Amino acid sequence: MSARILHIAKNTFREAVRDRVLYNLIAFALLLSGAAILVSQISIDIERLVVVNLGLTAISLFGVLIAIFIGIGLVSKEIEKRTLYTVLSRPVRRWEFIVGKFFGLAGTLVVNTLFMAIGVFGALLYVAHRFSRPDAWIFVALYFIILEFLIICSLSLLFSSFSSPLLSAVFAFSLFVIGSFANDLRGFAGVAHGFTRWFATAAAYLVPNFSTLNVISAVAHQQPLGAHLILQNTLYALFYTVAAMSGAVLIFERRNLK
Helix, strand or coil: CCHHHHHHHHHHHHHHHHCHHHHHHHHHHHHHHHHHHHHHCCCCCCHHHHHHHHHHHHHHHHHHHHHHHHHCHHHHHHHHCCHHHHHHHCCCCHHHHHHHHHHHHHHHHHHHHHHHHHHHHHHHHHHHCCCCHHHHHHHHHHHHHHHHHHHHHHHHHHHHCCCCHHHHHHHHHHHHHHHHCHHHHHHHHHHCCHHHHHHHHHHHHHCCCHHHHCCHHHHHCCCCCCHHHHHHHHHHHHHHHHHHHHHHHHHHHHCCCC
């Protein structure tokens, strides 16, 4: 990573950390993890399942919101404040600016995920009084959640490279919702006919398949995850992230900033 990209990433990380929205979402995630403890008190022998389900879901949901609502403003805020022109007037290429913003936001989400994960493990220890061997699969679920964040970050930057913050948020959130039901969409394509089948198949393979990255239920039920799934999801997330970032760079390189 070049020094210019690293410098932009550091500045983006500091700006994101100072953003009030970030602290509000983290607070909600921690509160939801705390709520898992309260819910578990009225459960019968399913305390661990409730805590893991609610805790990991909170991390995923609020992390996605952080990625979208901060990611869509990374470019537009720089243009509105006219600081982008100062940055680009220096020996900084446009693609370095976009890549630096991506790494800064991704780093912010990774750090926040680690802190929120501490809350989940704390709640789990509180209700179960000890950790068991299957609890190690929670780290795999967290890893998949981070891969999910990388895709969302790249999509947010892609849309913000050519659209307004409002439309970028709508596009990114819509893709997240559709991608969460990608497997169902593929199932529908299998039973459809004619143009509907063609359209559903194309949509199912173009949208990010977030459903394959969601293993929260399996981990909560202490089901082991195969190494092939970890490798498959890693390669898929990296491919989709690189593709979306490439699109963002190409669009931003040709955008008229005057």
